[in-house]
Amino acid sequence: MNHLAKLMRRSETAVFLIVLAIMIVIGLINPAFWQADNLFNLLRANVIIGIMALSVLIVMVSGGIDVSFPAFAAAAMYLTVLAMNAYGHEGVLLPFIGATLIGLLCGLANAFFIHTFRMIPLIVTLGSASVVRGLLLGLVGTSIVNIDRMPPALIAFGRSSLEIGGAKLSVMVFVYLGLAVLVWLLLTRTMTGRSIFAYGDDAESAKRVGFNTRRTVYVAYGLAGALAGFAGLLHASMIWLANPRDFVGYELDVIAAVVLGGASIFGGRGSVLGTLLGVFLLVLIKNSLIIMRIDNTWQGVVIGCVIVVATALTAWRDRKTLA
Amino acid sequence: MNKQFDLSRVINRDNNILQLILITVVIFAVMSWLEPTKFLRYYNFESISFIFPELGIVAIAMMLAMLTGGIDLSVIGIANLAGILAGVFFTKLLPGDPAAGMAGEIARVAAGVMLALGVGLVAGALNGLLITRAKITPILATLGTGQVFTGLCMVLTGGPAIVGFPAYWGLIGNGKLFGIAVPLLIFVAVAMVIAVLLTRTSFGLNLFLIGTNPRAAVFAGLKSDRMVLYSYMLSGTLAALAGIMLSGRTNAAKSDYGTSYLLQAVLICVLGGTNPAGGRGTVLGVSIAVIALMLLASGFQMMRFSNHLIDFIWGGFLLLVMVLNAFRNRA
Incomplete structure (x- = not known):
């Protein structure tokens, strides 16, 4: 009984129950929702936002916030696809490593500014996003790489799927879950992970108990950038085109998903499981508007309301635990 | 107390102002040197005086939120919503009546202005309530x-x-009064009112105290929540005013107008010596910063830089200014 009470108090449980309730309601309105095809599509739609949410989760646990990952993802994606075309590269391993490295470098630049000059993460990442996006569009180009010019290997990779019960489940879902497990292991099973939590909870205390806070900041933002870069290229391989203006406005959805998943914007709190559920909830709400025949101009209003309500609930919860 | 002493006191009070004036002069000199024929024309400065006030008012709105250690990322949304609601009002609810005289038209525009400002006030109040109550x-x-x-x-x-x-609405964004751009006059009026409000009233003093140390402010018995609420309401109203000027200048309102203003407003605040952590910021600093950035932007546009590269320069400038501030604070 005690275990059950403990389980009920966790925000993951709350999000899970909300997800379940919404799924049942949507299923009643439109039974087509429960078809394997639709569910698999829903999971597929989780992948990119989910990987980006893992990236934001790491930063948020460290007590920061990152609005630059959409720009980093776009830069990593576009540069890698252009390089693949220029060299006629056939594989996918090297490009993904390349995209991840581009993201990593951008993330380390964020960490440099944030740690060396003690700047506010929001303002640093606003600036770096503008710098990266401006350079990409201004110097590299603005033209979209369409499906006819996309590297075939990348498209083939993005198309790979498993046949389960007559419907196709994208393999990318497993890539996403694999990354989630890795981030979970890092955050909960390694000293580095503990240091990110400690730094987010109270930077000064973390320093005094002997954590290398410089390393912590670099690891958090570097990893976040790397995940964003990887997600960028994966996105291109899944939609078969590379648009340098892509991902505009993603920061809102992703931050909303992470906050929905119970992470605290003040740092020190957050879990991978909660984030996965938060992402699923957000994607569910977005996709269900279409399936429930609500005009999709309402999307922004609904997502905004979800952010406000979710953050109000988390703030209320935090106040209760403090009292 | 001689003049010399006074001047140094002003500079010490906010040594950022001197640095800012220096930056502005350098930008002005470099641009005049690079593009003497195009930059140093009356027309150039006149067009700047029509465009910068919107951004300046958005930046002041952002600064108000930053004074208490907050930030207002909804200013652009509020500005567009105000403009669009006014547009809906003019086209659907109260279409222009050709028979109405000048007085009728002016009354219609005044009603639209009130509606737009009201939207900003309500939107700002919503922000303030979410921040202070929830x-x-x-x-x-x-x-x-x-x-x-x-x-x-x-x-x-x-x-x-x-x-x-309506035509009179356009005057707010395009018109001239005594040969001076109406937006510029509005900006000067707003800047003066806000400056007086911040430096000469208890409301302003409260905001600075809350931003410097929110805990101490509570213990000192300040009505923190109410002051923060008022500051977001003011910020929302100013954002709506910027929306009126934007829709007046372009004679249109759209959901994604001015999205690049958000980053620029943050940049201007930081450049103008506002501390994003709260407690510091002046209207004068923000005003000089917005002029400096507008000179920079117009100069780059004359040199045919693409808009994307100007975005890059904004971002780079923001980081650079933060680095400079960090060094100065350390010294």
């Missing part, structure tokens, strides 16, 4: 409401721009 962090609260406001703009317009504002 205790949501300003970043998340205004991120969420900004999304809601922009979403409402989408719902109201369905995507395309709303056009067909």
